[in-house]
Amino acid sequence: MRRKYQKLGKKNNNPMKNTIEIISIYVVLGVTWILISDEILNVFSSNHEFHEFLQTIKGILFVIFTAFLFYFIIKRRMDLYADTIDDLGDAVTQLENSNTSLKKLEKVLYDKAYYDDLTNVYSRAKILEDVTDFIEENENELLAFVDIDIDNFKELNETKGHDIGDVLIQQVAIELKRVIGEDNIIGRLSGDEFIVLIKSKASKQELIECINNISKNIKKTYFLDREDFYASLSAGVAIYPYDGEDYHELLKCADIALNEAKLLGKNQIVFYSEKLADVKKNQAEIANQLYYGVKNQEFLVYYQPIISNKNLKATMVEALIRWNHPMKGLVPPLDFIYIAEKTGHIKEMTWFVIKEAFKQQLKWKSQGLNIQISINLSAKILSSHTFVPKLTDMVKEMNVETKQFIFEVTESMIIDNLEETIKTLMKLRKIGFKIALDDFGVGYSSLTYLQKLPLDYLKIDRSFIKEISDKEKSSPVLQFMIDLAHKLELYVISEGVETEDALQLLKDLKSDYFQGYYFSKPLPEIELDQHIFR
Numbered sequence: 001m002r003r004k005y006q007k008l009g010k011k012n013n014n015p016m017k018n019t020i021e022i023i024s025i026y027v028v029l030g031v032t033w034i035l036i037s038d039e040i041l042n043v044f045s046s047n048h049e050f051h052e053f054l055q056t057i058k059g060i061l062f063v064i065f066t067a068f069l070f071y072f073i074i075k076r077r078m079d080l081y082a083d084t085i086d087d088l089g090d091a092v093t094q095l096e097n098s099n100t101s102l103k104k105l106e107k108v109l110y111d112k113a114y115y116d117d118l119t120n121v122y123s124r125a126k127i128l129e130d131v132t133d134f135i136e137e138n139e140n141e142l143l144a145f146v147d148i149d150i151d152n153f154k155e156l157n158e159t160k161g162h163d164i165g166d167v168l169i170q171q172v173a174i175e176l177k178r179v180i181g182e183d184n185i186i187g188r189l190s191g192d193e194f195i196v197l198i199k200s201k202a203s204k205q206e207l208i209e210c211i212n213n214i215s216k217n218i219k220k221t222y223f224l225d226r227e228d229f230y231a232s233l234s235a236g237v238a239i240y241p242y243d244g245e246d247y248h249e250l251l252k253c254a255d256i257a258l259n260e261a262k263l264l265g266k267n268q269i270v271f272y273s274e275k276l277a278d279v280k281k282n283q284a285e286i287a288n289q290l291y292y293g294v295k296n297q298e299f300l301v302y303y304q305p306i307i308s309n310k311n312l313k314a315t316m317v318e319a320l321i322r323w324n325h326p327m328k329g330l331v332p333p334l335d336f337i338y339i340a341e342k343t344g345h346i347k348e349m350t351w352f353v354i355k356e357a358f359k360q361q362l363k364w365k366s367q368g369l370n371i372q373i374s375i376n377l378s379a380k381i382l383s384s385h386t387f388v389p390k391l392t393d394m395v396k397e398m399n400v401e402t403k404q405f406i407f408e409v410t411e412s413m414i415i416d417n418l419e420e421t422i423k424t425l426m427k428l429r430k431i432g433f434k435i436a437l438d439d440f441g442v443g444y445s446s447l448t449y450l451q452k453l454p455l456d457y458l459k460i461d462r463s464f465i466k467e468i469s470d471k472e473k474s475s476p477v478l479q480f481m482i483d484l485a486h487k488l489e490l491y492v493i494s495e496g497v498e499t500e501d502a503l504q505l506l507k508d509l510k511s512d513y514f515q516g517y518y519f520s521k522p523l524p525e526i527e528l529d530q531h532i533f534r
Helices: 002-011 015-044 048-114 124-137 153-160 162-180 204-218 247-263 274-295 333-343 345-366 387-398 411-415 418-431 446-450 462-466 476-487 500-508 525-533
Strands: 143-150 185-190 193-198 220-224 227-231 233-240 269-271 299-308 314-325 329-331 372-376 405-410 434-440 457-460 491-494
Touching (some): 048 124, 124 143, 124 193, 143 162, 143 204, 162 193, 162 204, 162 220, 162 227, 193 204, 247 274, 274 345, 299 345, 299 525, 314 345, 345 372, 345 405, 476 491
Parallel strands (some): 314 372, 372 405, 434 457
Antiparallel strands (some): 143 193, 143 233, 185 193, 220 227
């Protein structure tokens, strides 16, 4: 099309050139006609009157011929102009259609950039733009930046599939749109994470009330795949201008608060604070120091006795890692275990404990002591495909008896990837290791999965033991858990035994084993030998 326009423009769209061409043609043909026709008349006509008659006829023929000639030339030129105009009209139409298509494309690109495909709420880019605009235009107004995450969403995805997970995300988005009000904004960051921007509140207390109302309305049962699914939310809140002066600062602070909400057991709203930031800063420092701790082998293994109900003797111990920091001394496990899980250092630390426990058991065996050792497994190492093969190689290399070792797992580790975890635990039992479910009773789904798991021991969480009051003679909850474990042919280990009354009650309830400070705190191997086994 473009080449055609260029050709027409060069050959036909110059008026002066076209005029000269037509005149030139006329002059050449006219002169040629006059000269040739006069010579012919002179040859064939000698009569003056007849000659005059022929001249008249010649003139008439010349006029007719030139008329046809001009008609042909002018029509041809006009046809070319008409074609050009038609083509230009088509070009204009196509250009208009192109503009319409471009506008549609612009809208598609705009929607793609600024709206989430799944939920049709704002995207991360649009939230960034809106927060930036709000701060530029409203320096003195409050803005709550609420980072929301659906609790246990990963479990739903794994059990029901991602399509059902998407349906839940869509339903939560609909509910959020319904309850946040027209003045406020909702966006989706990724996965099951939403951002809500709450504006037009005169005080921090009004913001808090609005956020609590949102949480109250979103926590509900959703109908998914012909079943009810109760969804709760964890939320982290940062408030402009107190917690940050731009989008990135507010997102960082809200994310810190959200992580804290999850650590506190989910289904919580946590507001960012400088104290919380200090904790996170300290955790970052510990994470950095852990790297050197692992590299420089700064860890030790302590052992806490587990006492048999039959003779109140220590027949097994739990291996517990300790960090002997060169500057801080012994660092409490609560200060670094969670961070080690997060950074991945827990894998190396777990292997260290396993190897040390293997060596310790061989030492006790050589001394004639028949002591089983319980070892905690992290979620990261349990989910590793190389864990069982590497462990098998270590067993063969060190020549240990696998029946002397118990691997402890927690319910939270199991439900994240139930089927794969069961397969791994089955492999461990096939090798000869025993399996214990730790912290039993604190999870909402313990009874659901209890029969599916290949277990040998059940460790009742210390929180149930600590609730035993002085001189208490019964505990229906503990009685139920112990009886349930026995019916499933599992041994029961009661953690957190710290008083004589608790011990007596647990003995009466027929707990198989006891563990706690009443007997001994975790000790290094030398002290354990001196005070427990001698």
